[in-house]
Amino acid sequence: MAYRFKSDLKWSDVTPKADFLNRRQIMAGIGAAGLIAASPARAKIATVPSKYSSTEEPNSFKDITKYNNFYEFGTGKGDPAKYADRLTVDPWSVKIDGMVDKPGTYDLADLTSGVQMEERIYRFRCVEAWAMVIPWVGFELSTLLNRVGVQSGAKYIAFETLERPSEMIGQNSRTIPWPYREGLRMDEAMHPLTILATGLYGDDLPKQNGAPIRLVVPWKYGFKSIKSIVRITATDKQPETSWNMINPREYGFYSNVNPTVDHPRWSQASERKIGGLVAKRQDTLMFNGYEEDVASMYKGMDLKEHY
């Protein structure tokens, strides 16, 4: 598998942003000026590296923060970067309810207090057949779920995004039945690759990328990775999910990246890698390259039926 760190790669336990940039600089052979211009100025978050990180070179900060899908701020790829700064992300609380031992509305700082943030460099694949590599800062969703105690009868985790049309100007149009909703089966939610991201490139998460906390599920199409989460619910029923509600024929509940199952309107066999001077096409990888880690969860399932 191409995405694991080589074991001889030695980092100190904590990797401040400056080291991170230096290392990237060396790996990429890019001049310091270019990198500093493309990335936020200072490290804020202490992270540890992860064995789950990709060895591929991440996209630039600019690629990741200027080409987005976040319909709460409009449907254009440039709209989130233009309008998301209106969003108030502090204070922020997340309601955790349903089949959990400790339901409640938690301040985000309490939810993440004492949690070791990791740097997770993940391949990211949008259902629209574009791809990036993104250096998230985050922690495993299972850490949070274990803190609140998921009850044994719960089979799914449902997520909801904030609904605040005064700041999320796209919510004044009915492009999506607000709030944006997503869901995972319990084994998917508990999988170590599934993270809640609170940062990007060693710094806080930019608002257009789903500040202050968003889901990242790297083997699934990007729309599963719900942004600006305010509610997490443990349930015994498969939750309703936004794109499936809008167009069930085109967007299934599972939405695993799969080059052999085409979208009804386009092929998923290849993808366009965002960034670089020339738009590059590359083959789509089964489960976006994470097959070895996740395929067992779908054993015996017809992935053409459960798309």
Ligand code: MTE
């Ligand atoms: N979450 C919310 N709340 N609203 C959205 O419109 N778009 C999804 C997903 N999460 C979306 C969302 C889609 S289609 C994609 S591809 C990714 O966010 C894009 O994430 P990025 O902009 O950080 O690359």
